[in-house]
Amino acid sequence: MNTKKAIYKQAPLPFMGQKSKMLGALIRILNTFNISKDCVFLDCFGGSGLLSHTIKQEYFENRVIYNDYDNFLRRLELIDTTEEIRKGLLKIVGAVYKLSLETIEKIKEFLEGYDDKEIDFITLASYLKFIGGRSDYLTKDVFFKENTFYNRIRLTKLESNRYLEGVEIVSCDFREMLEQNFNENSILILDPPYLNTQRGHYKNQLDEEATLIILEYVKKARYFVFFTSNISHSETFFKLSNIPYNKLGRTLAIGNKLDLMLFSKV
Ligand SMILES: C[S@@+](CC[C@H](N)C(=O)[O-])C[C@H]1O[C@@H](n2cnc3c(N)ncnc32)[C@H](O)[C@@H]1O
Structure with missing residues (x-):
């Protein structure tokens, strides 16, 4: 059996909003948690599956459930x-x-x-x-309705060999995913479409009510990691909900936007 890990540093296909620049930080954060084998990772807003892939490589004995809301699998x-x-x-x-x-x-x-x-x-x-x-x-x-086209074609071969190996896949609204899979051993990986920002090609947007639902689960989870940015109101929501959190940020070259990760205080 080939046991060599399949390590992707970015999704095998273009996906706007994939967290390729934050994989190292995510693993460093997860390594500070006390993760036992019965913990299950719930990647509720899975997008390209890159976070699920990365987590499975590191925590191969744990279940990782990827919510493929956009049908990236197709x-x-x-x-x-x-x-x-x-x-x-x-x-x-x-x-x-x-x-x-x-x-x-x-x-x-x-x-x-x-x-x-x-x-x-x-x-x-x-x-x-x-x-x-x-x-x-x-x-x-x-x-082809628009007439301006550019050559931005990737030069390297596309492949997705073993990308989602071992990862369990569901495809539904995050509420349904949580209703069906959440328990006290859940580690929540939450990368929702940001409130208050451009959402690219995503199928949907999240409103304040959805954010409050997420935070109810965050309060009960074993651990959580929540991706957001300084131009979103997420931190205010955490504060108003009295959820203790740690914070890590990464400045982007574009404008003054700062990618943030809010995560369990241990
Ligand atoms: C910021 S992206 C996640 C990117 C992902 N972490 C990655 O690295 O590829 C947010 C994702 O949430 C999805 N989404 C939007 N509304 C949703 C909903 N109601 N339930 C589940 N996912 C949803 C979007 O379509 C998008 O794929």
């Missing part, structure tokens, strides 16, 4: 076709950055060989549009 299922498309696009586009109308026509022709349902439009958008990551392109017609 995109992983398409990855071989997406890789075929990536290679085809590279051949057509060459080294040019801003694509000519002629090149765009060639791309359209090439993609005619694929059914809309076989195309991962989120990945395609990240390769060809300036602001990738939208999920509302469901057909080639919509995708």
Whole structure:
């Protein structure tokens, strides 16, 4: 049996909001907790599954449940076709950055060989549009409505071998996930769409009521890690709910936004 760990430092496919820059900090925080084998990690807002993947590599004896609300799994299922498309696009586009109308026509022709349902439009958008990551392109017609395209195609092979190995997967609203899986051994990994910020291509937004529901679970959890930012009101919610927490921050190059992790005081 091949026991070598599969370590991904970023999700195998583009996913806006993935926490690739915070994996080290997350593991350092988790290592301060007293995690026994009966603890179960609940990645309630799983996104690309990157946090579940990372936690499973470190805590391989523990159950890790990833809530795939966005159906990232479907995109992983398409990855071989997406890789075929990536290679085809590279051949057509060459080294040019801003694509000519002629090149765009060639791309359209090439993609005619694929059914809309076989195309991962989120990945395609990240390769060809300036602001990738939208999920509302469901057909080639919509995708090609705008006329400005760029070459941002990834140069390395796509693969997702063993990415979610050992991770349990559900796909539902976070409330349902918690109702079905929460108990006193739960370690909550909470990376909700930020309150008060741009939410990229996510399917949904969280309101204040949802935040209060989350905090009720946080109070009862064995441990929690909550991702937020200084431009969100989450810290105020924690304070008003009298939840003790520790805090770790990471400044982003863009503006004065600070990514924060609020986590159990031990
Ligand atoms: C900040 S992202 C999580 C990113 C993830 N930690 C990663 O590293 O890829 C927030 C996720 O919550 C999802 N989401 C939005 N509303 C939700 C809901 N009601 N229940 C569960 N997940 C939800 C979004 O679609 C998005 O995937």
